[in-house]
Amino acid sequence: MPIWTLFGLSRGTATTDWPADLQNDGQQNVFGMPRYHPEKCETGCKECVAVCLPGALSLKQDDEVRLNVDYGRCVACQLCVEVCPTGAMEATNDWAFAVHERDDLRWKQALRSPEAGKLKSRVEGAFKRSLHIRHVDAGSCNGCESELQALNNPFYNLHRLGIFFTPSPRFADVLLVTGTVTYAMRDALLATYDAMPAPKWVMAMGTCAVSGGIAAGGYSSGHGLDGVLPVDVWLPGCPPNPAAIIHALLMLLERAPQRVHNGQMDTSRYE
């Protein structure tokens, strides 16, 4: 019979050094949210709006910026990039899209610089080194679960960052919610939140949990966590890749900066 311990040792180290080292995040060629360039956007054109299934793009009236862009609804399907005749929608690898305020997912002209040192302290020191997560699937497609399960594979090895999944809400610091919040999951979700001791935080993971995504509304699907639970971190993506989830968790712990403000990615520190 094989000795698995030896087998494991013989395989060497599989774990990435990311995010300490910025190179190997494992997301080579993974597309993220399309970047909006309003200066290239042409009057009279609404190609992108017509193909945006979740309604992340809508036309604005009487303004020099023609589009409302809400990344909280974007499923990164890249259709707008493909139909845009002028390149106003650009394909990117912008997937680290976690924000504290829902409004930061909406594109706005002024790029507000993050006020260093004035970050509102959410975790108050107590949880900076360690975090326990209770996950609830409130009606997902299982894509988000697949990426959450990937966090514990040897490549990402979430434990090395002091972050753990816990089976019981009683031991949890963070409620991590995926899915649209269907009518049938709503009471179970609220019961899980109520079972958690304070202080506690909520993370909306995936575009479905942020806004309902492509499944929003209808007879049985909800519109995500807005108005259901108080959310501390919003992470759109369809699904967010494991590195994006790690970034969001570290952001909650104030160990990583928020990179998106006013719907725009701050790339300066990384490029």
Added chain:
Amino acid sequence: MKGVEEIQLASTELQPACEALLRAGGRMQMVWSWFPDGRDMEVCYLASRQPRESFVLWRSRSENGVLPSLTRITPAISWHEREMSDLCGVRFQGHPKLNPLILHAGTQPVAPPLSPRYPKDTPLPFVRQPAHVPKVVGPDIQELPFGPVRAGVMESAQFLFFYLGEHILHYQPRLFFKHRGMEKRFEGLEPALGVVLAERVSGVGSFAHALAYCQAIESACDCVIPPRAEWVRTLLAEFERLYNHLHYFGHLADTTTLKVGHAEGMLLEERVKQISARLCGSRFLRNLLQPGGLRHDLNTYTALSDDLQKLHQDIRRYLEQLSRTSSYLDRLITTGILNRQIALDQGATGPIERASGLDYDLRRDHPYAAYGSVQLQVPVREIGDANARAEIRAAEIETSLAMIQRLLANVQHGAFCASYQTVPNGQGLGWCESPRGALFYAVHLDSNGRLARVKVRSPSFSNWRIFQYTVHDSNMMDYAINEASFGLTIAGCDR
């Protein structure tokens, strides 16, 4: 519908037709109803006959929404009938157990949600009521409801156990907590946009769903796709099988407390996902397919064949190691036996049916994409236990890797997309052998060429129904292993 023989049947002819079908060795695959032109309901029954023979579709108009139930003749369609009863308001006469399936007790729809009378985008009124539970009476029998929020990162579902000590007397899965009404979401969309939805019905089956959907639209619109697109579709469908099956082994090793085996399975899955992203920009192989072919071409990077060769070696070593681990095999052998007759009667599909002696694989028996021109060995086992299900998947991994290799040695070049015109009132059927089994999409277009009805039958909808037959009268300690050995997803089943 292309590849489908259509027959109109009066409601009185349904039962004799079904009996004749079964006698001839055919099987029911999917049943759905829809409202042509938003008026009278039509019920469609899709059945398969012999391999390589076209599917057969019965169409029947119901009188006053009433139809005879076929469940007593072929139990495999019991859930289909219950679903239509919940969502379309069909009343099936003679169904042995017609209590609600999809809609939870306490919902009060003003009209059946899929009927045109249901007000658009109106949430179902819902005050939770106790679910229907069978009466299990006896001294010391305990009842354990587990879920819908379960330990670890899991999809939501509730499982009800009636047990005595370690012994499970009766088991009932309570699903459809995740029902999002996806089929209704398709209605009114342009066919080209529907693929974005299809990709998100079941995340780990994104590619298979997009593929079956696109094929259904192509069939409805008489579109022939270029060889390059068929080649890419076949290649990536095998990549999806590969990462799903590797995930399966990681999970199975976890339930048998083989920690290193768990880690290695998860790592191999991650490597396939990373290669997938390099090929097409998405770890789930999304954003590539569209009716007519592909949205963009594949990025076959230079190191691909090296990556695959290394992967192949590591996978072989891993599976070989598992197959020699007696602590792991001890937990699988004789666990959760599904016999051939139940698998056939109740409609098992994919690796589950092939582990129980049913030799059926859509890739070989109803070829699509480029499968008609590639050689395919379909592994079959007779025993039907957890070990047989694992062996089927191990053999399929090897077949997939060999097929990927052959495809890469024989690259098809050229255009990757064909143009097509949407056909008003067009109808089409698309199918594929997803990692979990037979997946069907039926589409009906309206007079403007928009989607009027899309029906999805995901393999887990069939296999969840089967699974409980292997749990009754089994052991608590084996439950997690047995569940893992089925490799079920809930999103595709619940939709």
